[in-house]
Amino acid sequence: MTAIALPVMKTFARSDELVAQLAKRICQQLQDSVDQRGSASLFVSGGSTPLPLFQAMSKIGIDWQEVCISLVDERWVGPEHADSNERLVREHLLQNRAAGAKFVGLVTMHATPEEGVAMATDRLSHFPRPYDVVILGMGGDGHTASLFPCCEQLEEGFNTEATLLATHPTKAPHGRISLSLKAILNARQIYLHIGGVGKKEVLDAALAGTDAKELPIRAVLAQSQTPIDVYWSEA
Template identity: 45%
Template sequence: MAVIEHLFDSPSELDQALATRVGNVLRDAVAVRGQASLAVSGGRTPLGFFKALSQAALPWSQITITLVDERWVGADHSDSNAKLVQDNLLQHAASVARFIPMKNAEPSPEAGLSALTQAYAAAPFPFDAIILGMGDDGHTASLFPDADELAHGLSSQALLCTVNPKHAPHPRMSLTAHSISQARHLFLHISGAKKREVFDQAQQAGPIEALPIRFAIQQNKVPLHVYWTA
C-alpha cells in the first residue's frame, strides 16, 4: 500500500496540519457511524499535535481516545503515556472525550492483558485513526526489534500484546501489528534528520524484525501518511 509523505518546514505547521486532518477524520466518522475512535502514541513528538487537536471543535463526547502502547507504570508516573494524554490532549474541548487507558491495576502486563483486551474491544473498532511514532531503532508502538515478543506482536491476530524490551525501560502493553493495520486511517508522526534516515532505510528491502516500522510501510490495507518535519 502507498506511503504518502507530508513534509513541513516547522513542527508548528505539522502539528496544525495533522490536527486538522485527524479532526476531519473523526468528524466524518461521527457523521457516518455516530462515534469515532483515535489511538495515539506517546513521547515528546506529539505534544504540539495534542494541544492543537484538543482545541478543535469536534463532537468530542462521541469520540473515544486510547493508546497505541503504554509503559506498565502508574497513571501519575512521568513515563506514563496516559498521563501525557490526560495533560495535553484531554483538555479544552477534548476534555469530554471518552478515554480508555492501556494499564490497569494488575502487577504486570501479562496479568492485565485479558481485562485490557476486553476494555479495548469495547472501543469503536477498527480505529478511525491511529497515530504512530517511531524510535531511532525503527520500533513503532512497543514493537521493539530486540524484544522476545516481537514475532508474536507482528504475527498475532490478537488486539493487544505484552512486550518486555531489552533496551528500553518498563514492561509494556501494545497494539499488535494486525490491529494497527486495521485502522481506517494510519499516520506516522516523526521529526528530525535521524528519524528521516531510519524511515528511508525502512522503505528499503529488509526484514521487518530489524526495523519493525516496516510492517506499517509494507501492509496493504491502508495508506500510511507520514508527517515529517526537521
C-alpha cells in the same frame, strides 16, 4: 527482493506547520466518522513528539464526547508516573474542547502486563472498528508502538490475532503493553508522525529494505491493507 513502496509522504520545514495541518485533518476524520456512524475511535502514541499535536487537536471543536481515545502502547507504570503515556494524554489532549472525550487507559491493577492483557483487551472491546485513526511514532531503532527489534515478543506482535500483547524490550525501560500489528492495521487511516533528520534517515532505511525484524516499522510501511501517511518535519 524489491524495496517496499513509499507511503504518502508529507514534509514540512517546521513542526508547527505540520501540527496545524495534521490536527485539522485528524479532527475532520473523527467528526466525519461521528456524523456517519455515530462515534469515532482514535489511538495515539506517547513521547514528546505528539504533545504539540495533542494540544492543537484539543482546541478544535468537534463532537469529542462521541470520540473514544486510547493508546497505541503503554509502559506498565501508574498514570501518575513520569513515564506514563496516559499522563501525557490527560495533560495535553484531554483538555479544552477535547476534555469530554472518552479515554480508556491500558494499565490495569495487575502486577505485570501479561496479567493485565485480558482486562485491557476487554476495555477496548467497545471501541468502534475499524479504528478511525491510529497515530504512530517511530524510535531511532525503527520500533513502533512497543514492537522493538530487541524484543523477544516481536514475532508474536507481528503474528498474533489478539488486540494487545505484553512486551519486554531489553534496551528500553519497563514492561509494556502494545497493540499488535493486526490491531494497528485494523484502521481506516494510519499516520506516522516523526521529526528531525535522524528520524528521516531511519525512515529512508526502512523504506529501502524488507526485514521487519530489523526495523519493525517496516511491517506497517510495507502493507497495503490500510492507508498510511507519513508526516515529517525537518525542525
